[in-house]
Amino acid sequence: MFEAVGWCLWHFVANFGGRLADARTVEEGRNWGQAIKTRITEMLGIAHPVVQGGMQWVGVAELASAVSNAGGLGTLTGLTQPTPDALSREIARCRDMTDKPFAVNLTILPTIKPVPYKDYAQAIVDSGVKIVETAGRNPEPFLPLFKSAGIKVIHKCTSIRHSLKAESIGCDAVSVDGFECAGHPGEDDVTNLILLPLAARRLQIPFVASGGLGDGRGLAAALALGADGINMGTRFMVTEESPIHIKVKQAMVEASELDTALVYRTLSNTARVFKNSIAEQVLEIESQPGATRFEDIQPLVQGAKGKELFAEGDLERGIWSAGMVVGLIEDIPSCDELIQRIVADAEEIISDRLAQILQA
Numbered sequence: 001m002f003e004a005v006g007w008c009l010w011h012f013v014a015n016f017g018g019r020l021a022d023a024r025t026v027e028e029g030r031n032w033g034q035a036i037k038t039r040i041t042e043m044l045g046i047a048h049p050v051v052q053g054g055m056q057w058v059g060v061a062e063l064a065s066a067v068s069n070a071g072g073l074g075t076l077t078g079l080t081q082p083t084p085d086a087l088s089r090e091i092a093r094c095r096d097m098t099d100k101p102f103a104v105n106l107t108i109l110p111t112i113k114p115v116p117y118k119d120y121a122q123a124i125v126d127s128g129v130k131i132v133e134t135a136g137r138n139p140e141p142f143l144p145l146f147k148s149a150g151i152k153v154i155h156k157c158t159s160i161r162h163s164l165k166a167e168s169i170g171c172d173a174v175s176v177d178g179f180e181c182a183g184h185p186g187e188d189d190v191t192n193l194i195l196l197p198l199a200a201r202r203l204q205i206p207f208v209a210s211g212g213l214g215d216g217r218g219l220a221a222a223l224a225l226g227a228d229g230i231n232m233g234t235r236f237m238v239t240e241e242s243p244i245h246i247k248v249k250q251a252m253v254e255a256s257e258l259d260t261a262l263v264y265r266t267l268s269n270t271a272r273v274f275k276n277s278i279a280e281q282v283l284e285i286e287s288q289p290g291a292t293r294f295e296d297i298q299p300l301v302q303g304a305k306g307k308e309l310f311a312e313g314d315l316e317r318g319i320w321s322a323g324m325v326v327g328l329i330e331d332i333p334s335c336d337e338l339i340q341r342i343v344a345d346a347e348e349i350i351s352d353r354l355a356q357i358l359q360a
């Protein structure tokens with residue numbers, strides 16, 4: 001057992017330590033803490049294996065461009081824009097702010113008001129975007145269009161079976177979302193400590209880890225567990241370039257790892273949100289005897305209220321998605337500061353601390 005663990009640690013340090021050394025010699029005078037090369041950085045053409053996931057009302061040009069300019073992969077959230085034409089304009093605006101790669105998220109979910117998903121997909125293609133993050137339902141109907149345009153598709157999955165399905169239909173990579181994540185973690189309640197090694201064993205395509213990740217320790221751990229990078233949402237909400245109100249950011253800085261709630265469990269559509277009075281009211285309704293009807297909680301959780309909360313800073317206006325990683329958030333840095341810190345800390349852990357453990 002201990003011999004096996006020691007071998008795995010040696011293999012990890014030797015593999016990534018070599019990559020770090022190679023990266024540092026690429027450019028004379030390049031500072032320590034500049035590059036970790038993985039399959040995902042090479043596939044997407046980014047400097048660092050750090051992806052900003054799509055987030056409703058948050059993934060706009062200011063944030064996405066800041067992440068991409070810092071060497072990660074910024075992501076615009078398609079349905080944050082009210083129409084496909086508006087999305088095209090937002091893509092153009094983002095392109096004016098960065099010459100680096102960025103993605104567009106397209107979340108495919110059943111809605112009360114029909115969404116013209118095909119038109120949004122066509123707007124992405126026509127705008128020349130080369131990376132798409134899909135989430136929600138099976139993206140297979142959209143893959144021929146995306147593939148014909150040379151677009152790399154990363155699908156968000158909350159289980160290994162869904163990850164394998166995404167691989168089988170032709171997705172280029174997956175984001176493996178553990179139970180710790182914000183938004184919809186699925187109904188299996190499996191954390192990344194199990195999901196990531198399973199993904200490393202069973203998947204052939206690259207994958208990034210999502211859920212509970214917000215610092216260099218998380219990146220180093222994700223790489224050790226087999227991932228090719230990390231996908232962060234909540235952590236990027238609490239940055240200077242994030243478009244949400246400072247009061248919302250400060251609430252997440254002050255929160256602990258216990259300050260999230262799982263709502264919609266009785267509807268088999270679990271969502272992890274920030275724990276406020278509205279979330280507690282939803283939980284109270286769901287705890288009542290008998291089946292929960294969505295109509296009973298709909299007035300509390302309307303999407304428009306979340307948008308207003310982000311704009312106005314009224315923390316009790318509605319609910320918003322937030323992961324358990326809020327317990328790790330202590331400041332509101334720029335995206336560049338955050339990414340450079342995460343990468344530098346991960347490199348130090350891989351090449352220094354872990355190497356010392358092996359030598360001991």
